[in-house]
Amino acid sequence: MSVFIVGTLDTKGEEIAFARDVLESTGIDVHIVDTGVVGEPAFEPDTSADTVAEAAGTTVDELERAGDRGQAMAAMGEGAAAIVARHDEEGNLDGVLGLGGSGNTSVATAAMRALPYGVPKVMVSTMASGDVEPYVKERDIMMLYSVADIEGVNQLSRQVISNAALAMAGMVKADVDVERTDRPTIGLTMFGVTTPCVQTARALLEDRGYETIVFHATGSGGRAMENLVEEGVIDGVLDVTTTEWADELVGGVLSAGPERLDAAAERGIPQVVSTGALDMVNFGAEDTVPEEFRDRTLHVHNPQVTLMRTTAEECAELGRIIAEKLTASNGPTALALPLRGVSMLDSDGEVFHDPAADDALFDALREHVGDDVELLEVDAHVNSEAFARAVVDELDEKMRAADAAP
Template identity: 75%
Template sequence: MAVVVVGTLDTKAEEIGFARDVIEAQGIDVHVVDAGVVGDPGFEPDTAANAVASAAGESLDDLREAGDRGAAMEAMGEGAAAVCRDLHEEGVLDGLLGLGGSGNTSIATQAMRALPYGVPKLMVSTMASGDVRPYVEARDVMMLYSVADIEGLNQLSRTVISNAALAMVGMVSNEPDVEVDDRPTIGITMFGVTTPCVKHARAWLEERGYETIVFHATGTGGTAMENLVREGVIDGVLDVTTTEWADELVGGVLSAGPTRLDAAAETGIPQVVSTGALDMVNFGPREEVPDEFQDRTLHVHNPQVTLMRTTPEECAELGRIIAEKLTAATGPTALALPLGGVSMLAVEGEEFHDPAADAALFDALREGIDDGVELMEFETDVNDEAFAEAIARKLHEYMRAAGRAPES
């Protein structure tokens, strides 16, 4: 077993050396990767800074002479990612530990995000008590707040760094008691307002031998599913809840970016896609909703989340975008339209019920897809059990035709 520690040995050698010693005292090998740019390392690393820079196609001397800290951090992050990927493939890296301030947090977490899901990744950082999304993105990166700055060893820093080092020892030296099998895996997207649909569809699929992974469509959830599709972990997609595209289009806080819906289309795995929660855009607390939206239909979901109803114009554009994404698919693809409402809030009698907006969405989808996308229309809302079973059954049909269904 071996732990790789990424740090800047020109400024944090004492602290990194301490973490190394704690880990080695438990009988675990340590490989130190130096990501420092400014000066000489405080001790000899296993992978030197010039090798890290070279892995990014750069010269360490050139980075130093340029004096552009931002460019240097970007290069060292890219290089550290390449180095750590290689170490993992060579069997030298069983877990990755990082220590540092904003600079090395950026570098080390870029390396962490380059590793497969399941590889232990722990970052001790002065940045860990704030917005960590830029560092974690949609990967299984653990962030531990250092409390004090990582500048010298004292009773506080020794305790925090020791805890991190021993946590890493525990993770790499123990096999998780997790059942692993070869059942086909289905990725499903869910929001609170589409939960009944997902629960029923998931149960139907699991009864037929599939493993399911449900992703909360909060931006990072959709991104994580897309990543796992590309990594081959997911064999088919039941994309019930495509709401992240509403945030991407309108400017909400839960966007998964412009590549959402690309992974299944490009890899050719079977997918059934619906319009779950496209009636809403997500913002934070009510007082944080942008001024430009104050006269819109708003729903306070909880003190931290405010929902805004999408307009007919926005829904038409969402339909156009999603149709374009599905038409580009290289594998079996179905589009399922729940004409009775795309969420709990969009059904008749609820706050987001807007037949004109729904019609704009559905019309744009119908007009935008080509004959390669199978169109399924239902008079029910998205959470009706008949709808849930129908889309699960359709995906099962595709999986069988593609030779990806469970053996029966």
Template identity: 75%
Template sequence: MSVVVVGTLDTKGEEIGFARDVLRAQGVDVHVVDVGVMGEPEFEPDTGADAVAAAADASLDGLRDAADRGEAVEVMGEGAAAVVSRMYEAGELDGALGLGGSGNTSIATAAMRALPVGVPKLMVSTMASGDTEPYVGATDIAMLYSVADIEGLNQLSRQVIANAALAMVGMVTNDSAVEVEERPTIGITMFGVTTPCVQTAREYLESRGYETIVFHATGTGGRAMENLVEEGVIDGVLDVTTTEWADELVGGVLSAGPDRLDAAGKAGIPQVVSTGALDMVNFGPRDSVPERFDERLFHVHNPQVTLMRTTSAECAELGEIVAEKLNAATGPTALALPLDGVSMLDVAGERFHDPEADAALFDALRRGVSDDVEVIEADAAVNDDEFARTIAAKLDEYMREAGVAPE
């Protein structure tokens, strides 16, 4: 088994050397990748910083001359990602370990994000107790807070680094391999307010022999599903909950970015897309909502989550965006419209029930989609069992027509 350790040997050589020695003492092969720019390494790495810079079509001397820390971090992150990707593809990497402050956290996690989900990744970082989303992204990077700064070895840093190294040993040497049953895999998106729909649809699809992976539509969840589609892990998509586009358009906190809804269409895999939770934009605590929205309709979901109802104008624009995304698809695609409500809060008697806004959404979608997109309309709410089974059955039909259904 081989672990790659990514670090700046000009500033953290002592600590990286300690992690290397703990790994080796457990019988693990270690490959050290130096990503330090400004100084000389404290010991000879297996892959030098010059090679890392070259992997990003740059030169180490050029980075030193420029003396631009931001540029250096970006370039070395790109180079480290290329280096570890090549090693993984060559079968020379079973796990990746990094340790450092903000600079090497950025570089090492850029390398880790280039590795597939399931490859062990562990980052010991001074940044691990704050907002880790920029480092983890939509991947399975584990982050361990260093507690003290990674600056010299002491009784605390030795214990934290040793724990990290031993955790990596456990991940790469465990003989109890997870059994993977080769079944066609469906990606499904869910939010709390679309949970009943997803539960019913998932049970239907699993009864038909599919494996399902449910993604929480919190921005990173949508990006994770899109990434796994691109990697070929997911064979079909039941995109019940497209709410991340409401946050992208209006300015909520759970956007998945402008590429959401692209991957399945580009890959040409079967997809059934609905309008789940497009009635809401997500914010944090109520007092964190920008003042420009003060006159809007809100629902405090819990002390940490505040939901804001989308307007008719916003719903119409969302319909146009979703339609454009679906029209670009190269595989079988259906649009499913739950005419009686797109979330738990959007049914008769609930706070976000707004037939005018829903009509604006549905009308824009009807006008916008091309003839290549099959439109399914149901006099049901998104969480009704009838609707859930209908969309699951449609995806099953597409999967079977495409020859990717269970035997």
């Protein structure tokens, strides 16, 4: 077993050596990757900072002369990512541990994000009690708050670093019999307001022999699904909940970025895409809603989440964008329209029920979608059993036509 420690030996040498010693005491081999660009390393690493810089197409001398710390950290992150990815492909790496402040947290987590899901990744960081999204993104990285700065080995840092190292040792040494399957895997997207549909669809798909992975459409969830599609983990997509596009268009907090809906289209795998929760844009607590939206239809979902109803104009633009994304697909694609509402809040008597806005969405989708995309219109609500069965039948048919069914 081999664990790579990614860290700056010019400033954190003592702490990295301590983590190394804890890991080696459990019988694990340790490989030190030095990412320091300020001074000489405290001890000889297994992979030098020069080698890391070279993997990013530069040198430590060039980075020092530039005098731009941000540029240096970006380059060392790129180089460390290339190095650990190569060792993983060669079968020489079982986990990655990082220690540091904001600089090496950026570098080490960049390396961790280059590794497949499931490879143990632990980051001990002074940044771990705040917003960790820039470091974790959509990868399975464990962030452990260092409590005190990582500066010297003392009674507190010994405990925290030991815990991290022993957690890593447990993950790489444990022979957990994780069930593997050769069943085709379907990615589904879900929001709280589309849960009944996705739960029914998941059960139906699993009854037919598929493996399912459900992603929470909160920005990172959509990006995670796109990544797994690109990596070939997912064989088909039931994209019930495309709400992240509403946040991308209007400026909400749960956007998955402009590449959302690209991966399945580019890989050409079977996909059925719907309009779940396109009636809403997400913000934080009510007092965080931008002033320009305060007179819009708002719904406090919980103390931390406020939802805003999309307008007919926004829905029309969403329809155009999604239709054009699907039209560009290289594989079998269907667009499913739940004509009686796109979320729990978009039903008769509910706060977001707005037939005119829904009609604008559906009309734009019909107008802009290409002839190669099958249009499935279901006279039912998105959360009805009838709609769930319709989209599952459609995807199953496309999987079988592509010879990708169980």
